[in-house]
Amino acid sequence: MSATGPVLRGLTAVPSLPDQRDVPNGATASPAPDELLRRIALGDERAFEMLYDSFAGRVFGLARRIVRNPSQAEEVAQEVFLEIWRRASRFDAARGSATSWVMTLTHARSVDRVRSAQASADRELKVAYASHEVEIDSVVEAVESSFERKAVQKCLTTLTDLQRESITLAYYSGYTYREVAELLTTPLPTIKTRLRDGMIRLRDCLGVEA
Known part of the structure; x- marks a missing residue:
């Protein structure tokens, strides 16, 4: 299966945003995000699906707060998870947590999307941070x-x-x-x-x- 296979299947769930906190009875807890990234770097598709389930809501939520457009936020979320699948091997636990790494990727992709649509640097900062308390x-x-x-x-x-x-x-x-x-x-x-x-x-x- 190609590298983009599991990504494309998983990302079809982004628009519906299921509540990732609901865990069916009898389900086992997901491994720590750091461990999931390690497995993803080895091509583990199941680990990718588990990471997606854990972070989809947060990634989409942050992207939407920054780009302000739901459709564009969905596209940013897809880009983020595709990047995670391709670049998981670059994650270094010694430099920070998996959560920080994923959310930093999301922020960077979201700001890049804003910058592509806004010419003014001041406007970029205003859009990126206006909704953050x-x-x-x-x-x-x-x-x-x-x-x-x-x-x-x-x-x-x-x-x-x-x-x-x-x-x-x-x-x-x-x-x-x-x-x-x-x-x-x-x-x-x-x-x-x-x-x-x-x-x-x-x-x-x-x-x-x-």
Whole structure:
């Protein structure tokens, strides 16, 4: 079977958005996302289906909040899962969680879609973040408007794992501070502290004036 086979079959479920939280009686729990990505990298179609079941709702939801158009959000979701199937081998658990990796891919694809339709950089940022209830400070605005993505990614590697994951989820994947704390099973005050310290280190690395 071709590499796109399981992807195309699975993605037909995107428009209907079934409730992924409902687990039939007697069903076994899905392996951790990290393990599923490892299996997908080896061509495991069942692992891909399980990952899709776990993330379809979240991927579509984030894409829709950013691109604002349901049809385009469906297309973005398809692109994301196709990319996961093709690039699962590039996932590195040492650099962050599977959830962070998947949602970062979703954010990047969604913003790319917005950029293809909007010529103004200011408009891009407004569309990408208008519906997010996230505290975006002047450092994030300066980073987004003044530096290329590669420079930001390079500086992210200088942060601690918790700082990097917290910033990725809060500022690039659209989660609130409280949601980040829940995803990383870390107290909210600790998340806020790591975000503040991480943004200071990012600012210094990128040379952004306070």
